[in-house]
Amino acid sequence: MADDMISLDYGFCTPAVLGEQHGLELAEFEQRVRRAQQWMGGLRQEGKLGFLDLPSQDQSDLAPIMEQAERLRGLADTLVVLGIGGSALGTTAVDMALAGTLRNVAPRPEGAMRVLVADNPEPRSFGQLLDGLDLQRTAFNVISKSGSTAETMSQFLVVRELLEQKLGAEQAVARLVFTTDPELGNLRLIARDEPVACLEVPRNVGGRYSVLSAVGLLPLACAGHDLGELLAGAAEMTQRVLRPGLADNLAAVFAALCVGYSERGRNVLVMMPYASDLFGLAQWFAQLWAESLGKARSLDGELVHRGQTPVAAVGTTDQHSQLQLYMEGPQDKLVVFILPEDYQRVITIPRRYQQIESLAYLGGQTLCRLAQAEAAATAAALAGGGRPSMTLRLPAVNARCLGQVLLMLEAATVIAGGMLGVDPLDQPGVEMSKRLTYGLMGRRGFEDERRQMEGFAAAPRFVV
Amino acid sequence: MADDMISLDYGFCTPAVLGEQHGLELAEFEQRVRRAQQWMGGLRQEGKLGFLDLPSQDQSDLAPIMEQAERLRGLADTLVVLGIGGSALGTTAVDMALAGTLRNVAPRPEGAMRVLVADNPEPRSFGQLLDGLDLQRTAFNVISKSGSTAETMSQFLVVRELLEQKLGAEQAVARLVFTTDPELGNLRLIARDEPVACLEVPRNVGGRYSVLSAVGLLPLACAGHDLGELLAGAAEMTQRVLRPGLADNLAAVFAALCVGYSERGRNVLVMMPYASDLFGLAQWFAQLWAESLGKARSLDGELVHRGQTPVAAVGTTDQHSQLQLYMEGPQDKLVVFILPEDYQRVITIPRRYQQIESLAYLGGQTLCRLAQAEAAATAAALAGGGRPSMTLRLPAVNARCLGQVLLMLEAATVIAGGMLGVDPLDQPGVEMSKRLTYGLMGRRGFEDERRQMEGFAAAPRFVV
Numbered sequence: 001m002a003d004d005m006i007s008l009d010y011g012f013c014t015p016a017v018l019g020e021q022h023g024l025e026l027a028e029f030e031q032r033v034r035r036a037q038q039w040m041g042g043l044r045q046e047g048k049l050g051f052l053d054l055p056s057q058d059q060s061d062l063a064p065i066m067e068q069a070e071r072l073r074g075l076a077d078t079l080v081v082l083g084i085g086g087s088a089l090g091t092t093a094v095d096m097a098l099a100g101t102l103r104n105v106a107p108r109p110e111g112a113m114r115v116l117v118a119d120n121p122e123p124r125s126f127g128q129l130l131d132g133l134d135l136q137r138t139a140f141n142v143i144s145k146s147g148s149t150a151e152t153m154s155q156f157l158v159v160r161e162l163l164e165q166k167l168g169a170e171q172a173v174a175r176l177v178f179t180t181d182p183e184l185g186n187l188r189l190i191a192r193d194e195p196v197a198c199l200e201v202p203r204n205v206g207g208r209y210s211v212l213s214a215v216g217l218l219p220l221a222c223a224g225h226d227l228g229e230l231l232a233g234a235a236e237m238t239q240r241v242l243r244p245g246l247a248d249n250l251a252a253v254f255a256a257l258c259v260g261y262s263e264r265g266r267n268v269l270v271m272m273p274y275a276s277d278l279f280g281l282a283q284w285f286a287q288l289w290a291e292s293l294g295k296a297r298s299l300d301g302e303l304v305h306r307g308q309t310p311v312a313a314v315g316t317t318d319q320h321s322q323l324q325l326y327m328e329g330p331q332d333k334l335v336v337f338i339l340p341e342d343y344q345r346v347i348t349i350p351r352r353y354q355q356i357e358s359l360a361y362l363g364g365q366t367l368c369r370l371a372q373a374e375a376a377a378t379a380a381a382l383a384g385g386g387r388p389s390m391t392l393r394l395p396a397v398n399a400r401c402l403g404q405v406l407l408m409l410e411a412a413t414v415i416a417g418g419m420l421g422v423d424p425l426d427q428p429g430v431e432m433s434k435r436l437t438y439g440l441m442g443r444r445g446f447e448d449e450r451r452q453m454e455g456f457a458a459a460p461r462f463v464v
Numbered sequence: 465m466a467d468d469m470i471s472l473d474y475g476f477c478t479p480a481v482l483g484e485q486h487g488l489e490l491a492e493f494e495q496r497v498r499r500a501q502q503w504m505g506g507l508r509q510e511g512k513l514g515f516l517d518l519p520s521q522d523q524s525d526l527a528p529i530m531e532q533a534e535r536l537r538g539l540a541d542t543l544v545v546l547g548i549g550g551s552a553l554g555t556t557a558v559d560m561a562l563a564g565t566l567r568n569v570a571p572r573p574e575g576a577m578r579v580l581v582a583d584n585p586e587p588r589s590f591g592q593l594l595d596g597l598d599l600q601r602t603a604f605n606v607i608s609k610s611g612s613t614a615e616t617m618s619q620f621l622v623v624r625e626l627l628e629q630k631l632g633a634e635q636a637v638a639r640l641v642f643t644t645d646p647e648l649g650n651l652r653l654i655a656r657d658e659p660v661a662c663l664e665v666p667r668n669v670g671g672r673y674s675v676l677s678a679v680g681l682l683p684l685a686c687a688g689h690d691l692g693e694l695l696a697g698a699a700e701m702t703q704r705v706l707r708p709g710l711a712d713n714l715a716a717v718f719a720a721l722c723v724g725y726s727e728r729g730r731n732v733l734v735m736m737p738y739a740s741d742l743f744g745l746a747q748w749f750a751q752l753w754a755e756s757l758g759k760a761r762s763l764d765g766e767l768v769h770r771g772q773t774p775v776a777a778v779g780t781t782d783q784h785s786q787l788q789l790y791m792e793g794p795q796d797k798l799v800v801f802i803l804p805e806d807y808q809r810v811i812t813i814p815r816r817y818q819q820i821e822s823l824a825y826l827g828g829q830t831l832c833r834l835a836q837a838e839a840a841a842t843a844a845a846l847a848g849g850g851r852p853s854m855t856l857r858l859p860a861v862n863a864r865c866l867g868q869v870l871l872m873l874e875a876a877t878v879i880a881g882g883m884l885g886v887d888p889l890d891q892p893g894v895e896m897s898k899r900l901t902y903g904l905m906g907r908r909g910f911e912d913e914r915r916q917m918e919g920f921a922a923a924p925r926f927v928v
Contacts (some may be wrong), residue, residue, distance in 0.1 A: 011926040026926075085784025101589050102580075105568050106596040116566075120781045122835040123809040124861065125565050125740035130811075132570040148822045151780050154813050154834055157826060161814040186820050207784075246928075253928045267794065268732070268773050276589035287785035294789025307793030309732050311775055316615055317584045319897060320549025320671075321751035325758025327893035329771030330731065345587040347594075349618050350625040356650050358612045361907035362621060370618055370905065371586040377900030380920050384896065397588065429791035432848065433783060436841030441834065443825035456844050462475040462490075464710075464717045 005236070006404045008250045009391040012383045013257050013334075022331070022386035024264075029256035029419075030246055036418030037244055037252065043414070048425060050204030051410050052242075054212035055234035055403070062227065065214050068177050068197055069221035076139040076175065078114045079222045080129070082155045083143035083215070085291075086207025087179075088119035089284040090216040094230070094402055095223050096280035112224030113139075121151040130158075135166045135175075139222075143179040143215055145201045147186030150437060169194075179214050206425055208288045209410050212403075226399045233403025241411035251411035254336075254390070258412075259419045261334045261388060262308040269308045270326065273338035274315035274375045277397060281338070282312035285409055292413045292424035299421050306420050316374045323378065327385060335382060335389040338405075339375050342396045343368045469700070470868045472714045473855040476847045477721050477798075486795070486850035488728075493720035493883075494710055500882025501708055501716065507878070512889060514668030515874050516706075518676035519698035519867070526691065529678050532641050532661055533685035539638065540603040542578045543686045544593070546619045547607035547679070549755075550671025551643075552583035553748040554680040554870070558694065559687050560744035561866055576688030577603075585615040594622075599630045599639075603686075607643040607679055609665045611650030614901060633658075643678050670889055672752045673874050676867075690863045697867025705875035715875035718800075718854070722876075723883045725798040725852060726772040733772045734790065737802035738779035738839045741861060745802070746776035749873055756877045756888035763885050770884050780838045787842065791849060799846060799853040802869075803839050806860045807832045 015023030043049050072079060081091055095103065095115050108114050118129055140159055144152045163172035173194050180187040182200045191198050199214035210216065212234055217227055241251035258269055269289065271282040294307030313322050315337065326333055349370070351363030362370075379389045394401045417424030439449025479487030507513050536543060545555055559567065559579055572578050582593055604623050608616045627636035643663045644651040655662050663678035674680065676698055681691055705715035722733055733753065735746040758771030777786050779801065790797055813834070815827030826834075843853045858865045881888030903913025 007927050009925070009927045011923065014926050016926075017920075017923060084781060088781075089785065100592040102568075102592050102596060104566075105580075106592065116569075120740045120778065121831050122739050122780065123807045123811040123831040124804075126831065127809040127811055128564040128566050128570065132566060149784075150826065150834065150838075151784075153823055154826050154831060157813050157816050157823070158811055158831070160816060186817075186823055189820055190817060248928060250928050267796065275586050276584045283785075290786050290789035290793075294791075294793035296792035305792065305794050307789045309773070309775065309789065309793070309796070311773065314584065316586065317548060317552075319894065320613075320615075321553065321747075322754050323897060324891045324893040325754035325771045325773065327758075327896070328760035328769065329754075329758035329773070330769050332731065332773070340588075343587045345591045347587040347591055347622055349621050352621050352624060353650075353654060356653055357908065359617055359621070359650055361902070361905050362614065362618050365905060367585050367587040367590065367618060367622070370614065370901075373901050373904035374614075374897070376917065376920075377904060378897045380900050380917060381896040383920075427788045429788040430783065432791070433787060433838070433842045433845040436844055437834075437838050438825070440837035440841055441825050441829060444821065453840065453844060456481075456840075456847075459475065459481060461473070462478050462480075463471050463473045464712060464714050 004395055004400060006250070006395070006401055006408070007393050008253055009393060010253060010257060012379055013388045013390060018383055018386060018388055022388060024257060024260045024388070026246060026253065026256060029260055032419055033252050033256050033415065034245055036255070036415045039418040040414050047204055049414065050202045051209035051212065052238055054205065055231050055238050055407060057231060062217070064199060065217050065221055068199060068218055071197075072139040072177065072222055073111065073113055076113065076137050078116065078133065078138045079219055080133070080138060080140045081115065081117045081143060081219050082140055082152050082159065083117070084119045084149060084151045085287060086210050087143035087152065087215055088117045089280070089287050090211025090406070091115065091219045092117050093280040093284035094211065094216065094220055094225065097277050097397055097402055098225050098399060099223060101276045101279070109224060113222040115219050115223045118155060121154050126155060130162070135163060139175045139177070141177045141179060141218055142187065144187060145181050145185070145207060147180055147188065150434070153186065177218065179218060208291055211284070211406055229399035230403040233400035234407040237404040237407040241408060250408050252415055254408070254412040255415035255419060257390060258308060258334060259416050266332055266334045266388070267308050268311060268333045270311045270313055270322075270333055270335040271338070272313040272315050272318065272335055274371050275340055275343070275397065276314055276317070278338055279312060279314050281402075281405065282314070286310040286312050288409060288413050291427050292417055293420060293422060294429070295422040296429065299423055304422070306422055315378065316371060319374065319378060326382060326387065331386065333387065335387070337375055337379060337389060337391040338394065339372065339391055340394045340397050343371070344396055468859055468864060470714070470859070470865055470872070471857050472717055473857060474717060474721060476843055477852045477854060482847055482850060482852055486852060488721060488724045488852070490710060490717065490720060493724055496883055497716050497720050497879065498709055500719070500879050503882040504878050511668055513878065514666045515673035515676065516702055518669065519695050519702050519871060521695060526681070528663060529681050529685055532663060532682055535661075536603040536641065536686055537575065537577055540577065540601050542580065542597065542602045543683055544597070544602060544604045545579065545581045545607060545683050546604055546616050546623065547581070548583045548613060548615045549751060550674050551607035551616065551679055552581045553744070553751050554675025555579065555683045556581050557744040557748035558675065558680065558684055558689065558866055561741050561861055562689050562863060563687060565740045565743070573688060577686040579683050579687045582619060585618050590619060594626070599627060603639045603641070605641045605643060605682055606651060608651060609645050609649070609671060611644055611652065614898070617650065641682065643682060672755055675748070675870055693863035694867040697864035698871040701868040701871040705872060714872050716879055718872070718876040719879035719883060721854060722772060722798060723880050730796050730798045730852070731772050732775060732797045734775045734777055734786075734797055734799040735802070736777040736779050736782065736799055738835050739804055739807070739861065740778055740781070742802055743776060743778050745866075745869065746778070750774040750776050752873060752877050755891050756881055757884060757886060758893070759886040760893065761886075763887055768886070770886055779842065780835060783838065783842060790846060790851065795851065797851065799851070801839055801843060801853060801855040802858065803836065803855050804858045804861050807835070808860055
């Protein structure tokens with residue numbers, strides 16, 4: 001089994017390799033990590049960490065999801081996910097990893113639905129998506145815990161009308177699944193009057209921790225991915241992330257090093273998988289990390305303005321875009337490489353133009369070897385400049401390893417929250433922008449916000 | 465004409481709106497900007513800023529590009545770009561903006577080729593791309609100034625062999641265009657023996673400034689975009705960015721505010737267009753800014769380790785991912801919104817479920833209005849917390865406005881380099897990683913680097 005487990009190599013964070021000035025002694029964080037883990041244990045006992053229970057969902061838990069997936073596959077070949085943030089990023093992360101960046105350009109395998117994630121309501125991209133659909137063969141999964149997300153609900157209203165116009169009310173309803181709160185919210189209200197199938201987001205699972213709930217599992221089942229393997233991977237990681245201390249606990253080591261470096265001025269965390277298919281995973285992590293740890297106040301109510309800025313990058317591509325900055329810019333970054341040990345695809349570089357010395361060395365080698373050599377060389381070059389990195393190794397890019405990665409990073413985020421003394425489960429900072437939007441859109445009860453925005457509009461303008 | 469020009473609104477950077485603590489008086493930068501502009505004028509006279517001359521390319525300059533585009537359209541319906549970094553990002557930025565995020569999922573208009581950019585040699589994504597091609601109907605544009613870029617040349621070797629196997633040597637050569645140095649490098653060597661069509665990257669145009677050279681123009685012409693409008697937009701901006709001082713010069717204002725804030729601890733620059741189609745533009749800018757300004761040494765040779773970290777985001781999507789951090793995290797960010805004033809698509813939200821109060825306000829409004837309200841509300845909410853932003857307004861998302869944006873940001877980057885005292889045209893920091901890769905891949909002459917990497921591999925391991 002060990003061969004199927006992801007591992008985290010943090011050699012390039014240690015004083016042994018990086019020197020005293022830039023290296024971190026992991027052991028120094030042992031006590032702080034243990035306190036954070038105790039706090040996390042408390043949250044768990046209070047029932048607040050529902051994401052830790054998702055990997056142990058059994059056949060009967062999954063039955064409603066599988067039933068809907070089967071029903072949708074029977075009537076459609078395309079699933080459009082209407083959701084944003086935590087309702088979209090997990091699905092994209094796993095589907096892109098397993099079905100590839102070109103998954104919707106090439107046809108999917110027999111029986112697998114095409115999954116399009118519509119996570120932006122602006123009319124250019126959403127309009128183009130709608131234009132390309134054969135509504136007769138398309139189903140829609142509307143995902144919003146509250147049912148009041150302005151973006152998702154606007155898109156739903158457009159789609160609902162369109163479906164009824166083209167296919168009639170009954171067929172419209174048949175093509176919908178809502179994933180929402182077990183009892184409350186607008187989508188439940190609607191489903192009381194119209195018989196739309198509903199799946200639940202557990203109360204104690206927040207959006208950014210919801211990929212292994214119905215939020216991610218329905219679209220991933222429609223796409224034909226192996227939910228059993230995904231959950232099995234997450235389950236085998238759950239045991240490890242709950243071990244006390246740092247030993248054999250990837251999440252604790254990851255959290256300790258990120259927090260340690262952020263407190264030493266490295267407040268940018270670059271997540272750089274060496275595979276385009278894993279860019280979605282880096283973007284999923286960027287939400288998890290930013291929204292969980294970017295907080296004005298500590299758990300004690302003190303103003304702290306914490307939060308490491310996550311950056312999603314891709315190797316080798318971004319060696320030709322961001323690496324110059326990472327190598328020579330300020331000492332403000334920690335890089336996490338994600339490296340598949342098996343790309344599950346062999347492409348050998350032919351021996352051609354062997355008379356050209358600066359091409360000859362490539363012939364006979366594989367593209368896998370090139371990517372791995374570039375990743376190793378980049379990590380070494382960074383280390384040579386006192387710039388730390390970790391490498392998360394995946395034995396393969398498959399559902400099982402992805403389950404491990406997702407669960408590990410979720411747990412690491414909560415541990416990091418505990419170490420930093422901030423609440424990794426809330427997001428109070430997005431309220432103001434929502435309220436001002438309601439004001440501008442004329443929602444009742446937000447007249448003050450409207451006046452506030454009118455004040456900005458009337459201010460002197462500075463435009464060039 | 466003014467109605468067709470992009471504008472930059474920097475009200476949310478001013479002390480008048482943001483207060484003394486967080487606002488910046490633009491006028492304070494006037495002298496420093498003028499000195500940077502004089503230095504830039506010197507570079508221009510030395511012939512080093514070739515990108516400023518690209519907008520004035522005329523029909524005869526473009527003839528070789530248009531000829532190749534026409535030839536390729538005659539024999540293929542798909543163009544694969546083999547290039548990385550500056551050889552890929554500009555094409556993706558413009559093609560995504562004009563043809564949409566789903567441009568390769570939906571069919572392109574009659575006569576327009578599908579353009580796939582293969583900017584990562586790792587075998588998963590590149591293999592998936594190759595699998596989906598009908599080689600008989602596919603052409604390949606290999607872009608490398610030096611002809612020795614390991615990633616691009618590896619991909620080329622694979623493609624060259626495949627084409628010859630499937631179609632024979634003559635047809636293989638017909639399906640290729642090289643975009644490279646006017647005389648030197650491996651691609652020129654190859655083209656001496658095999659009659660491959662070649663286009664030139666001007667000597668004085670570096671990769672990240674090359675989008676308006678043959679590097680970007682050939683694929684964009686194949687995709688059917690209006691090169692005349694793109695260059696006309698860039699040309700009308702060229703006049704403005706060369707004006708001395710800050711008045712009526714978007715590039716100078718952009719550079720002054722970014723540099724000013726970076727020196728006041730805001731060393732993260734978020735580029736956040738409110739349209740998914742403009743995400744490629746934000747990624748193109750991320751290379752331009754990171755690689756140009758992320759420098760260890762000043763022009764005087766002093767160790768300075770400068771460089772603001774660019775982050776590519778998308779509105780409204782990332783309001784549900786990154787906004788919490790931007791609102792409540794450290795005061796270390798400057799946000800640049802890019803906002804289309806016309807989305808060129810009207811989608812009205814139907815009045816449905818009007819009995820549900822928290823949905824009723826949406827009915828009858830457009831998705832364009834929702835996106836613009838969210839952008840305005842987000843900027844205002846940030847400003848309320850003393851967090852600065854600028855808004856770059858595009859009258860429309862078309863070739864003309866994109867030409868203006870590209871040229872403006874290129875000029876702003878050079879001005880910022882002058883203000884910071886670093887060379888915005890070189891990238892010395894990526895050499896080490898390349899040399900270590902050569903060592904690992906067994907290239908002759910890199911035996912020392914090989915031993916260095918073997919040293920790392922033999923070091924004690926820190927793995928969990």
